Amino acid sequence: MELLPLLTVLLLAHAVVYLAWQAVSRRRRACCYLLDYACHKPSDDRKVTTEMAGDVIERNKRLGLSEYRFLLKVIVNSGIGEHTYCPRNVLQGREESPTHDDALEEMDNFFADAVAGVLAKTGVRARDVDLVVLNVGSFSPAPSLVSRLVHRFGMREDVMAYNLSGMGCSAGLIAVDLARNVMLTRPRTTMALVVTSESCAPNWYVGTDKSMMLGNCLFRCGGAAALLTNDPAFRGRAKMELRCLVRANIGAHDDAHAAAVHREDADGRLGVSLSKALPKAAVRAFTENLQRLAPRILPARELARFASRLLLRKLLLAPRKHTAAGNKAEGPASSPKIDFKTGVDHFCLHPGGTAVIEAVRKSLGLTAHDVEPARMTLHRWGNTSASSLWYVLSYMEAKRRLKRGDRVLMATFGSGFKCNSCYWEVTRDLADAGAWEDCIDKYPPETLVNPYMDKFGWVNDVQGQGSGFLF
Amino acid sequence: MPTGGVFSGSVNLKYVKLGYQYLVNHFLTLLLVPVMAATALELARLGPGELLSLWRSLELDLVHILCSAFLVVFVGTVYVMSRPRPVYLVDYACYKPPASCRVPFATFMEHTRLISDDDKRVRFQTRILERSGLGEDTCLPPANHYIPPNPSMEASRAEAQVVIFSAIDDLVRRTGLKPKDIDILVVNCSLFSPTPSLSAMIINKYKLRSNIRSFNLSGMGCSAGLISIDLARDMLQVHPNSNALVVSTEIITPNFYQGSRRDMLLPNCLFRMGAAAILLSNRRREARRAKYRLVHVVRTHKGADDRAYRCVYQEEDDQGFSGISLSKELMAIAGDALKSNITTIGPLVLPMSEQLLFFFRLVGRKLINKTWKPYIPDFKLAFEHFCIHAGGRAVIDELQKNLQLSPRHVEASRMTLHRFGNTSSSSLWYELAYIEAKGRMRRGDRVWQIGFGSGFKCNSAVWKCLRSIKTPTNGPWDDCIHRYPVDVPEVVKL
Numbered sequence: 001m002e003l004l005p006l007l008t009v010l011l012l013a014h015a016v017v018y019l020a021w022q023a024v025s026r027r028r029r030a031c032c033y034l035l036d037y038a039c040h041k042p043s044d045d046r047k048v049t050t051e052m053a054g055d056v057i058e059r060n061k062r063l064g065l066s067e068y069r070f071l072l073k074v075i076v077n078s079g080i081g082e083h084t085y086c087p088r089n090v091l092q093g094r095e096e097s098p099t100h101d102d103a104l105e106e107m108d109n110f111f112a113d114a115v116a117g118v119l120a121k122t123g124v125r126a127r128d129v130d131l132v133v134l135n136v137g138s139f140s141p142a143p144s145l146v147s148r149l150v151h152r153f154g155m156r157e158d159v160m161a162y163n164l165s166g167m168g169c170s171a172g173l174i175a176v177d178l179a180r181n182v183m184l185t186r187p188r189t190t191m192a193l194v195v196t197s198e199s200c201a202p203n204w205y206v207g208t209d210k211s212m213m214l215g216n217c218l219f220r221c222g223g224a225a226a227l228l229t230n231d232p233a234f235r236g237r238a239k240m241e242l243r244c245l246v247r248a249n250i251g252a253h254d255d256a257h258a259a260a261v262h263r264e265d266a267d268g269r270l271g272v273s274l275s276k277a278l279p280k281a282a283v284r285a286f287t288e289n290l291q292r293l294a295p296r297i298l299p300a301r302e303l304a305r306f307a308s309r310l311l312l313r314k315l316l317l318a319p320r321k322h323t324a325a326g327n328k329a330e331g332p333a334s335s336p337k338i339d340f341k342t343g344v345d346h347f348c349l350h351p352g353g354t355a356v357i358e359a360v361r362k363s364l365g366l367t368a369h370d371v372e373p374a375r376m377t378l379h380r381w382g383n384t385s386a387s388s389l390w391y392v393l394s395y396m397e398a399k400r401r402l403k404r405g406d407r408v409l410m411a412t413f414g415s416g417f418k419c420n421s422c423y424w425e426v427t428r429d430l431a432d433a434g435a436w437e438d439c440i441d442k443y444p445p446e447t448l449v450n451p452y453m454d455k456f457g458w459v460n461d462v463q464g465q466g467s468g469f470l471f
Numbered sequence: 472m473p474t475g476g477v478f479s480g481s482v483n484l485k486y487v488k489l490g491y492q493y494l495v496n497h498f499l500t501l502l503l504v505p506v507m508a509a510t511a512l513e514l515a516r517l518g519p520g521e522l523l524s525l526w527r528s529l530e531l532d533l534v535h536i537l538c539s540a541f542l543v544v545f546v547g548t549v550y551v552m553s554r555p556r557p558v559y560l561v562d563y564a565c566y567k568p569p570a571s572c573r574v575p576f577a578t579f580m581e582h583t584r585l586i587s588d589d590d591k592r593v594r595f596q597t598r599i600l601e602r603s604g605l606g607e608d609t610c611l612p613p614a615n616h617y618i619p620p621n622p623s624m625e626a627s628r629a630e631a632q633v634v635i636f637s638a639i640d641d642l643v644r645r646t647g648l649k650p651k652d653i654d655i656l657v658v659n660c661s662l663f664s665p666t667p668s669l670s671a672m673i674i675n676k677y678k679l680r681s682n683i684r685s686f687n688l689s690g691m692g693c694s695a696g697l698i699s700i701d702l703a704r705d706m707l708q709v710h711p712n713s714n715a716l717v718v719s720t721e722i723i724t725p726n727f728y729q730g731s732r733r734d735m736l737l738p739n740c741l742f743r744m745g746a747a748a749i750l751l752s753n754r755r756r757e758a759r760r761a762k763y764r765l766v767h768v769v770r771t772h773k774g775a776d777d778r779a780y781r782c783v784y785q786e787e788d789d790q791g792f793s794g795i796s797l798s799k800e801l802m803a804i805a806g807d808a809l810k811s812n813i814t815t816i817g818p819l820v821l822p823m824s825e826q827l828l829f830f831f832r833l834v835g836r837k838l839i840n841k842t843w844k845p846y847i848p849d850f851k852l853a854f855e856h857f858c859i860h861a862g863g864r865a866v867i868d869e870l871q872k873n874l875q876l877s878p879r880h881v882e883a884s885r886m887t888l889h890r891f892g893n894t895s896s897s898s899l900w901y902e903l904a905y906i907e908a909k910g911r912m913r914r915g916d917r918v919w920q921i922g923f924g925s926g927f928k929c930n931s932a933v934w935k936c937l938r939s940i941k942t943p944t945n946g947p948w949d950d951c952i953h954r955y956p957v958d959v960p961e962v963v964k965l
Contacts, residue, residue, distance in 0.1 A: 100793055137666060140662070141785045142784070143692065146690075157773060161772055162698070163688055166669065167666075181684075181706055182702075184708070247684060248682065262666040263625065416674070
């Protein structure tokens with residue numbers, strides 16, 4: 001063959017091969033597998049029983065009858081059971097004066113259990129971890145907790161470490177988002193460790209502001225560590241594959257931004273104030289998120305059906321506006337609802353509280369079976385903030401609900417106000433009970449009612465404004 | 472004479488070294504010149520007639536030419552599109568505290584005497600201040616001026632709002648940035664992370680979009696500014712046509728140490744208020760007005776080592792006051808962390824001449840003679856400007872010695888420490904502003920930013936200047952740059 005055509009063909013072949021190789025390697029890096037995860041199970045002596053809760057409330061001499069009644073109402077309706085965990089300093093009666101070491105001890109317990117657990121389960125060594133993202137909402141010491149993790153497990157010098165803080169209950173998915181984005185830019189495959197928890201020890205509220213006492217009733221100790229990787233070699237062992245992640249932040253609206261604020265109360269005591277506008281902000285953020293999520297995860301048929309119904313309603317409703325005393329039955333009941341169950345098999349909802357779960361259930365049109373994992377997590381573990389959705393996922397796994405090919409939607413809400421959601425596809429049948437192992441057979445229980453009404457219901461019957469009761 | 476001989480010997484050595492550097496760094500050019508000359512001579516010898524017949528003999532027809540042209544264009548496009556997206560620093564703004572927040576030495580000492588009866592504590596802090604390298608214009612937030620200081624969450628939020636919003640407003644003025652155009656937001660503040668986060672606070676104030684990708688890094692120390700830049704860069708690689716706003720600050724209000732432990736009193740004396748807002752972009756049209764392009768970011772984490780991990784450590788003293796203790800081994804650990812960082816960044820930025828020297832010396836040490844000292848590469852060949860974190864006078868001295876820098880190279884760091892104090896993660900940006908305000912930044916100059924922080928981390932960023940920066944720059948140095956550089960004495964007698 002002549003020289004010039006030969007050269008041309010060789011160069012062309014090289015360019016095609018190079019382009020193909022680039023495309024393939026970009027595709028490989030773009031996948032994100034959940035290798036495994038572990039949820040933190042604190043030691044049993046830290047369980048919050050009804051007696052213990054009574055002791056804690058009684059210790060706070062500032063509380064009066066109206067506060068007791070309020071607390072009772074909240075706890076009875078909270079959906080929280082007798083097996084949630086509190087930090088050790090509250091157990092030892094030191095909730096008014098937590099020390100720096102108390103907070104660090106809580107974190108160390110969590111690292112020793114969950115992080116060591118997930119590394120042991122998968123056989124990944126700490127030195128193989130390339131990227132660590134840690135999120136703990138309201139505690140950020142110096143050196144950062146992620147540095148503490150790097151130190152404790154002896155990770156490499158070139159490990160990429162990120163420490164997120166202050167981002168609320170939905171920060172678990174922000175950490176996953178960060179890990180996924182960094183993984184996409186690295187030339188080699190990356191093993192990422194995503195660690196999420198919340199610090200309860202320094203954040204027990206000891207004042208009398210009702211909006212801040214809610215936190216004491218709902219937030220409990222917990223945490224989770226997950227290993228993510230984009231190495232195709234792990235595909236066989238991975239549990240789930242990440243398909244898409246959508247973040248919505250409606251902080252631009254002032255009332256949404258002020259829905260959950262860590263601030264001082266009138267007496268100068270620190271606490272997280274949950275405003276009455278929180279449910280509305282949650283719904284707004286959720287809608288914003290779902291609007292962007294739906295086109296990416298639902299089948300085209302469902303989207304077409306919804307669009308056509310919406311259009312039909314618009315066309316039909318326009319002339320009816322002019323008729324007198326418009327047909328009341330054609331109100332909200334007929335507004336078309338998009339059916340997420342066409343694209344999602346399991347719903348992993350943030351167990352923020354019974355009200356939140358119920359609101360989400362109504363808006364998505366889910367059944368009691370769909371929200372059972374979230375309700376049971378709230379009962380067993382309380383609201384463990386950003387890590388709670390890993391407990392919900394673990395419940396589904398323990399109940400053998402997750403089969404290969406199933407699609408899971410995780411949705412969380414948090415201060416900001418944010419709503420983040422994440423869509424996974426299960427890659428193999430899952431059966432690991434994890435932190436639920438010792439109690440999964442008892443769930444769902446006969447009744448979710450906790451014994452607080454039985455023990456402390458007499459508070460509602462007491463007359464007068466007395467305070468300082470002996471329990 | 473022996474000295475003359477030695478002197479002439481060292482001069483000769485200098486020229487030998489220069490010659491060697493020129494030879495190695497321009498090797499390809501030097502090789503190409505004789506080849507081009509030979510080809511040109513050959514062509515000239517052939518003459519135009521012979522050239523034409525040579526061309527015809529190749530039997531090129533239209534198809535061949537078109538294919539070749541297509542191929543060249545195709546390969547060129549493939550190459551251009553597969554390069555990583557360049558990350559441009561469009562502009563940045565540093566917060567300039569008002570004069571009402573000034574803390575001259577006299578104010579600081581009087582304040583210390585009024586809030587504490589402990590004489591030893593007052594004397595110790597005086598000694599630190601005398602040797603700190605700080606000047607009389609550094610600023611503390613209003614809450615720290617109270618007697619005693621008022622470190623409430625409300626005051627901390629107020630400080631955060633003032634410093635961050637001022638910096639962002641300044642950046643918006645300089646760049647014409649519209650809040651709706653911000654796609655990525657990264658905020659780092661080490662010792663204050665409220666709920667909702669500082670990033671949520673910015674989203675609320677400037678009404679940013681709801682699909683913004685925001686991250687709030689916390690607890691990551693004085694080197695967190697470069698970690699934020701690294702994160703923004705990764706986000707910009709994944710998302711095309713985007714703007715990223717990076718905000719680096721340290722909120723001083725909640726971190727006032729009220730006890731008397733000496734190793735914890737140092738931060739009170741050195742840390743001052745400051746903030747920087749930086750606009751990064753990967754949009755092609757920003758390349759025209761961008762100031763810098765990000766070339767490398769290298770991160771080193773020494774946390775696995777016990778001594779390094781405990782070197783900057785927050786804890787409670789015996790009386791229950793929380794503070795950050797700085798260990799005596801800080802300098803040694805910083806030097807160690809820097810060496811690790813250099814071994815990674817060296818091959819990326821050093822010219823071939825230095826790398827060869829380092830390599831040969833390393834081979835020599837291993838094979839020939841173990842007593843040879845390791846070769847310290849000359850980083851002045853790789854960079855025109857150095858921004859070393861103004862952590863304290865000792866840190867700057869240590870780095871100047873380790874990297875063999877001249878006083879002019881560390882001038883930006885020393886003067887920033889003098890004028891603004893240790894503003895933690897934003898200090899690198901005040902130093903860069905100093906270099907620009909002095910009119911020294913020319914197109915093509917390379918800048919090396921080095922940050923150290925708790926963990927122990929050492930992070931580096933390399934920037935390349937895209938256009939010469941003219942003075943005045945409307946930055947934080949504008950009203951005082953004419954007074955600088957000042958001579959900062961070893962000890963200022965108070």
